[in-house]
């Protein structure tokens with residue numbers, strides 16, 4: 514079997530790792546692989562958003578399945594193009610991917626489908642946004658409607674902050690085209706939960722729930738990042754909560770998309786808030802989460818590839834379920850000094866020999882191999898260290914210790930990944 518994996522971050526390294534486990538004899542091709550992926554794949558030097566070139570390459574190479582990691586190629590219509598050439602591909606079409614590429618579209622869809630989410634309004638001019646912000650008060654959230662690399666949502670403690678955020682998006686175009694339209698929504702109090710569902714367009718097959726850590730510093734302090742760590746499973750995601758997620762969030766959302774003529778086939782990620790009034794959707798993404806994928810996939814015993822093939826070939830997931838190993842996984846992200854602000858690249862990385870084992874995997878994200886053959890940093894989030902354990906505290910200790918053993922100039926990581934779960938597990 515010949516598989517093309519599009520993307521080269523930590524999420525895609527975890528997908529590559531899992532696909533190799535599911536199909537040890539497959540040939541796996543990856544677009545511009547990072548330093549850790551290189552030994553495990555064949556590199557393809559085509560930009561992930563160059564949909565035309567990639568589909569031509571995949572047709573010529575007789576690729577059996579293409580798996581798309583990041584949102585940008587999905588929003589650029591990679592799935593539509595591959596399908597038009599009869600190439601099996603796992604991911605939503607451009608229209609279905611609007612669930613992430615247009616926050617305004619997602620909010621309207623949720624409103625129409627009765628999916629619980631924060632009250633909102635959408636604006637394309639500052640005057641309208643200002644009137645609403647003053648009326649609504651703070652705390653309040655201002656979001657760029659388009660794709661903004663995970664940085665487009667600003668939680669504002671005061672109306673003035675919210676006005677600054679709206680002004681910078683709408684007037685100064687700080688997020689480019691993505692901020693020409695903004696969504697203003699009520700702030701939600703609660704604990705966040707990430708749930709992924711593999712969807713055949715109708716049936717959501719829920720994967721193990723996980724929790725991201727978006728703030729850069731211990732104790733959830735400092736600016737937001739793409740995610741500094743994650744763990745799975747999450748004990749607040751009880752069977753009742755998962756039932757609620759399935760019946761009140763995933764099923765009506767998939768129905769609404771199908772009714773609009775853009776059934777969602779691929780991986781639907783619901784960012785949820787566990788509030789006193791039940792689950793509410795913070796956002797949807799049209800792809801796997803990063804770094805949650807690096808925690809979820811090492812716990813998956815059954816085949817992900819089989820599910821992806823079923824969906825890519827137009828089959829049904831009705832009656833299917835995934836199988837999970839016992840215990841927990843914790844992922845600690847090791848980042849470049851200065852991230853999420855500016856940082857230097859090209860720092861030599863040392864990963865001690867023997868650090869990785871059956872229950873400990875170092876997924877690469879922002880790494881490259883330089884002209885001298887050295888493994889060097891090439892991004893803000895550099896590595897994602899996933900450890901398994903009997904429970905979250907045990908996995909967290911192993912993950913943190915392994916992250917501390919990895920060195921490069923300026924390296925830092927959060928030492929408290931999984932803190933909420935640790936606190937819960939020590940309750941009498």
Ligand code: GLY
Pocket residue numbers: 663725739740798801802803804805
């Ligand atoms: N972990 C957040 C995201 O993948 O969007």
